[in-house]
Amino acid sequence: MTTLVTDIQRFSLSDGDGIRTTVFLKGCNMRCTWCHNPETISRTPELMFYRSKCIGCGKCFEVCPVGAHKLIDGEHIIDRELCKRCGKCAEACYAEALATCGKEMSVDEVMAEVRQDKAYYDNSNGGVTISGGEVLCNLEFATELAQRCKAEGISCAIETNLSFPFETIEPLIRELDQVMFDIKLFDGEAHKKHTGIPNKTLLENAYKLDKLGIPLTVRTPLIPGVTDTEENISAIAEYISGMKNLVRYELLNFNPLGESKYRGLDKENLHESARPLAEDRLAGLKACAEAKGITVKIV
Ligand code: SF4
Ligand code: SF4
Structure with missing residues (x-):
């Protein structure tokens, strides 16, 4: 089985626990106006x-x-x-x-790359993170990759938007050691407006996932003028505060690094003038979420 891979990033420290190799698969079902990996959206090179x-x-x-x-x-x-x-x-x-962005790779080829750093994973409680794009747009490939990692004793996680029917994604989820998923906007209308799809499925999936007992990290990218309101962060924090397997809630400060990619693809960047949030705003949003009794980390 093959799929389009946009990048395999070794020695990543921001995509889960320990030292990780992050495999970026191409194709996404959302159309977030701020996407900082616009090269991963389309399913073609x-x-x-x-x-x-x-x-x-x-x-x-x-x-x-x-x-x-x-x-x-x-x-x-x-x-x-x-x-x-x-x-x-x-x-x-x-x-x-x-x-050319997007290389057709087999599971064997990806395994040959990720296997090289197994000693680092073992020593740091790290592993492989399958990301995107949206992992669940490449469900069969991701499931086989996760199974192969498990068979070789390599811990595997995914970064996902979780917006697919739960019964279709459960076989993949059961192969994983941790799941990181986004709740970008709690208000359903706003979510649809800024990502292209409703958030009902992903919100329901969050609690179905919680029942499987896998460590979970919930994340919100802080997009100036879109997701970075106290109302949004408080509502998300309140919603996830009942999850038994929540490890932490991460607030991801705005990342302007997508700018050069938009130019490289000749695509319009709707958030070109946006900049990362200042320390005091980050602290305020963190406090809002912490008030709901959960562990919060600024990334
Ligand atoms: S511009 Fe497009 S068609 Fe022409 S060589 Fe480059 S990739 Fe091929
Ligand atoms: S003209 Fe520019 S883009 Fe084309 S091959 Fe030469 S350096 Fe590369």
Whole structure:
């Protein structure tokens, strides 16, 4: 079995306990307006163009079979309508200004990479985290990968939006040692407006998941003007405060690093001017959540 993998990040310290290898799978069912990994949303490979690295050698113009590289008013652009995502220009680009995002990989190939750091996992209580995109859009692949990790004594976790019917995801969940999931907005209308889908399923799944006895981390990305209100954080904290297996609630400060990816994909970034929250605002939101009697961490 194969799927599109956008990245395999080794020695990650922010995707679960201990030292981890995070496997990013391509494809997502949500359309969060602030996504900081926009290259993982589509289920097809994509071409990234980092203009600042381009040395103007013209190689990509020569190798493109459909003439998608164009000079318009002296500016090098990619005609995304014409591009067939064959990757030939990225292979030819010596300056690494072009990159194909999304590599078809088998479970065996992913295992060969993640296995290399087993000693680090063992010594740090770490393991593998399957992320995305949305893991559950690649359910079969993720389940087989989690089973293979378990068989080799490697702890496995997922980062998910949890918005799929519980009966379809339960077999995967049962292979895992921890689950990290997002509750971005508690208000259903606001959730639909900013992510493209309702939050009813994920909120119900949170408590179904809790019954399985797996350690859970709930996370909210703090998006200025969208999710970073005391009302939203208090409501989420209140909702999850009854979960028996909640390890902690994480508030993820806004990450502006997606900016260069939006430019590389020629996509509009709706939160271009947003910046991380200041310390005092973070402390205020943390206190709001802690008032519900749960452990809260700013990340
Ligand atoms: S091959 Fe790379 S460096 Fe050369 S013109 Fe194309 S994008 Fe620029
Ligand atoms: S990926 Fe292929 S079709 Fe697209 S611009 Fe590059 S060479 Fe042309």
